[in-house]
Amino acid sequence: MMAGVQAVFYREMLMLIRRIGGLGYLFSGLLFPMIYLLAFGWGLGDSVAVAGGYIAYLAKGMLAVTVMMNAFQQTALSVSAARFYYRTFAVLRLSPIHDGAIVLGIALAGTVRALLAAAVVFVAAKLFFGIAIVTGPGLLGLVLTAFAFAAFGVAVGLSIKGQEQFSIVINFFITPMTFFCGSFFPITNLPSVVQQIVRFLPLSLTNQLLQATSLVGEAGIAAFALVFFMMVIYLYSTYRVHNYSEF
Amino acid sequence: MSVLVEQVTCSRHGQVILRNVSLEMKTGEVMGLLGPNGAGKTTLIRLMAGLARPDAGHIRVFGEDAARRSVKFRRLIGLVPQENTFESELTIEQSMLCTAKLYGIVDARTRVEEVCRQFQIGSWRKKYPEKLSGGMKRRAMIARAMLPSPDVLLLDEPSVGLDPDMRQDIWQAVRNLKAAGKTVLLTTHYMEEAEELCDRIAFLRAGQVLYTGTTTGIRQQISPEQEISLEDAFLALALEGRRIG
Numbered sequence: 001m002m003a004g005v006q007a008v009f010y011r012e013m014l015m016l017i018r019r020i021g022g023l024g025y026l027f028s029g030l031l032f033p034m035i036y037l038l039a040f041g042w043g044l045g046d047s048v049a050v051a052g053g054y055i056a057y058l059a060k061g062m063l064a065v066t067v068m069m070n071a072f073q074q075t076a077l078s079v080s081a082a083r084f085y086y087r088t089f090a091v092l093r094l095s096p097i098h099d100g101a102i103v104l105g106i107a108l109a110g111t112v113r114a115l116l117a118a119a120v121v122f123v124a125a126k127l128f129f130g131i132a133i134v135t136g137p138g139l140l141g142l143v144l145t146a147f148a149f150a151a152f153g154v155a156v157g158l159s160i161k162g163q164e165q166f167s168i169v170i171n172f173f174i175t176p177m178t179f180f181c182g183s184f185f186p187i188t189n190l191p192s193v194v195q196q197i198v199r200f201l202p203l204s205l206t207n208q209l210l211q212a213t214s215l216v217g218e219a220g221i222a223a224f225a226l227v228f229f230m231m232v233i234y235l236y237s238t239y240r241v242h243n244y245s246e247f
Numbered sequence: 248m249s250v251l252v253e254q255v256t257c258s259r260h261g262q263v264i265l266r267n268v269s270l271e272m273k274t275g276e277v278m279g280l281l282g283p284n285g286a287g288k289t290t291l292i293r294l295m296a297g298l299a300r301p302d303a304g305h306i307r308v309f310g311e312d313a314a315r316r317s318v319k320f321r322r323l324i325g326l327v328p329q330e331n332t333f334e335s336e337l338t339i340e341q342s343m344l345c346t347a348k349l350y351g352i353v354d355a356r357t358r359v360e361e362v363c364r365q366f367q368i369g370s371w372r373k374k375y376p377e378k379l380s381g382g383m384k385r386r387a388m389i390a391r392a393m394l395p396s397p398d399v400l401l402l403d404e405p406s407v408g409l410d411p412d413m414r415q416d417i418w419q420a421v422r423n424l425k426a427a428g429k430t431v432l433l434t435t436h437y438m439e440e441a442e443e444l445c446d447r448i449a450f451l452r453a454g455q456v457l458y459t460g461t462t463t464g465i466r467q468q469i470s471p472e473q474e475i476s477l478e479d480a481f482l483a484l485a486l487e488g489r490r491i492g
Binding site: 003004006007008010011014015018019086087088090091092093094095096097245246 | 293296297298299300316318321322324325326328330331332333334335336337341345346348349350351395
């Protein structure tokens with residue numbers, strides 16, 4: 001299985017290198033978090049009371065959002081385009097590799113892509129606000145989130161029947177998570193009923209890990225939950241690949 | 248028997264595309280799949296490649312069920328679809344190298360070199376697909392499908408839209424595959440191509456096989472008294488839709 005994963009990953013990386021050469025590719029994915037980081041950072045600055053300072057808090061939140069959006073969006077778009085326009089997904093399906101290896105290879109490439117984007121946000125946060133923002137648990141959270149959302153991107157990319165369905169997923173899943181999962185403000189500011197729902201969503205777990213300094217206690221549980229979420233999504237995506245029909 | 252299609256029925260969105268289709272292909276045979284547009288040729292090819300599952304019936308390649316897509320099955324079959332399936336971000340060579348790796352070919356680079364020589368893919372292998380003509384892409388797609396040396400090759404309209412020179416190249420490639428003992432199924436709208444390349448043809452109309460046999464046989468059965476062209480026989484079958492043979 002690992003030879004298959006390597007082959008898919010190699011192919012995805014070659015394509016990424018070619019795409020990344022175009023300025024628009026990298027920066028279009030970064031625009032959203034950068035605008036929020038700069039607008040909220042400069043606009044609200046220290047006027048929002050959060051332990052450790054609002055800008056540092058927001059910078060961590062934007063890292064989580066960047067990773068989620070890049071991993072999900074770029075992977076889902078790439079997989080759906082490979083089905084509808086380029087017909088290249090069939091090349092993977094025809095090859096004698098395990099369906100799980102296809103998901104793993106694509107999701108690992110999506111992870112690399114998302115972490116590259118996060119690195120740019122990290123550098124921008126350092127440059128503009130002079131803050132160091134990633135702890136060990138935070139880095140673990142980013143990697144797990146990137147993989148989980150890239151794998152989710154594979155499942156969505158294989159499920160949607162057209163590009164318009166893609167915006168439904170963005171509007172109903174990704175955008176609410178962006179704003180309610182503790183990236184812009186602590187979820188404790190939300191009504192308690194909403195908090196109970198939101199705290200178990202993957203992006204809330206990522207933000208929890210980004211704010212933590214060790215994996216002891218709640219951060220450990222958050223990491224475990226994120227691993228569980230990642231495994232479920234991976235298995236679901238593998239199931240989607242297995243049952244995919246090329247018509 | 249290398250390929251066995253048994254009573255295959257396939258529908259999509261409530262519309263039956265293939266109805267009880269049965270075919271047999273011998274090892275080393277080149278079979279032409281003929282029929283008007285919408286007859287179900289591409290659907291049958293996709294089912295045979297394991298890219299979709301039939302509602303009923305079975306397709307077996309050397310005994311391996313296509314719907315199960317076993318690793319053994321995927322090593323037996325090669326597909327060259329109608330449309331270009333080269334990744335736009337990769338050069339032809341990179342794309343072939345990736346395919347070789349996907350098939351676990353140990354010395355991938357050497358195998359790519361070998362196949363490029365065999366299919367006369369010259370320096371343009373370093374180019375991106377958008378820079379190549381339709382014929383070059385088609386030839387490279389056949390070469391890519393042959394990287395793992397599959398025993399059965401499915402070619403969906405391999406020479407459509409190509410100029411006569413390029414068509415001759417593709418024909419030669421098919422002849423070479425036959426000489427190498429490969430079993431080839433090709434769909435085509437060109438009667439000349441069917442006569443030139445195919446040992447037998449199957450005529451498909453509205454999802455049903457109306458005829459299976461040689462090109463000479465179909466002409467004689469449609470018009471026993473008078474010699475007619477394959478195109479006339481094709482038109483007679485396409486318009487009347489009667490089952491013969």
